Amino acid sequence: DQQVKQNSPSLSVQEGRISILNCDYTNSMFDYFLWYKKYPAEGPTFLISISSIKDKNEDGRFTVFLNKSAKHLSLHIVPSQPGDSAVYFCAARSYSSASKIIFGSGTRLSIRP
Amino acid sequence: EAGVVQSPRYKIIEKKQPVAFWCNPISGHNTLYWYLQNLGQGPELLIRYENEEAVDDSQLPKDRFSAERLKGVDSTLKIQPAELGDSAVYLCASSRGDSSYEQYFGPGTRLTVT
Numbered sequence: 001d002q003q004v005k006q007n008s009p010s011l012s013v014q015e016g017r018i019s020i021l022n023c024d025y026t027n028s029m030f031d032y033f034l035w036y037k038k039y040p041a042e043g044p045t046f047l048i049s050i051s052s053i054k055d056k057n058e059d060g061r062f063t064v065f066l067n068k069s070a071k072h073l074s075l076h077i078v079p080s081q082p083g084d085s086a087v088y089f090c091a092a093r094s095y096s097s098a099s100k101i102i103f104g105s106g107t108r109l110s111i112r113p
Numbered sequence: 114e115a116g117v118v119q120s121p122r123y124k125i126i127e128k129k130q131p132v133a134f135w136c137n138p139i140s141g142h143n144t145l146y147w148y149l150q151n152l153g154q155g156p157e158l159l160i161r162y163e164n165e166e167a168v169d170d171s172q173l174p175k176d177r178f179s180a181e182r183l184k185g186v187d188s189t190l191k192i193q194p195a196e197l198g199d200s201a202v203y204l205c206a207s208s209r210g211d212s213s214y215e216q217y218f219g220p221g222t223r224l225t226v227t
Binding site: 004009032034041042043044045046049089091093100101103104105106 | 117153154155156157158161169204206214215216217218219220221
């Protein structure tokens with residue numbers, strides 16, 4: 001039972017354009033949604049979060065949007081830079097389940113020149 | 114501050130052999146996690162420690178996997194005996210508290226079972 005789904009395994013975007021990564025979830029008990037970024041041979045690093053009571057959170061070039069009615073969130077990166085090429089994991093925390101974080105399967109973002 | 118340290122980075126063993134992974138969390142982080150990451154998938158929690166106590170080990174296959182966190186700092190994850198399906202990356206992470214969603218991951222140990 002995949003509670004957090006990332007249906008696009010890969011995405012290619014031209015440098016300078018907007019990258020949009022999508023994520024769907026099924027569990028209404030999630031209280032925080034997260035994005036982690038992973039480079040090859042490294043562990044994931046925390047990127048940005050959003051509380052379930054918000055619909056938008058912005059941090060520099062990164063903005064996360066949450067649509068609770070659709071159980072959907074997205075990460076926007078503007079403008080996209082070569083260093084953004086990585087695997088992005090969508091994740092969610094259920095406080096009612098011992099603060100467990102559930103990760104999606106990831107989307108590989110490639111920024112082309 | 115120093116990050117989460119894991120060793121070894123790579124390990125190749127034959128099936129039925131034992132293997133152990135070591136993790137040193139960030140200083141001051143009392144919560145430690147072990148995750149399993151299969152190819153093309155996201156990390157999946159195996160066990161979570163609060164100090165030296167395992168507070169969530171529901172996903173740990175206890176017939177062959179064991180873990181310990183001595184003195185609430187370093188941790189070791191062991192598999193005995195290893196099976197072909199155990200080939201994966203084993204990630205260790207730590208955080209300041211049990212409710213923190215900002216976890217700091219180590220580089221992982223890539224295990225190959227032949």
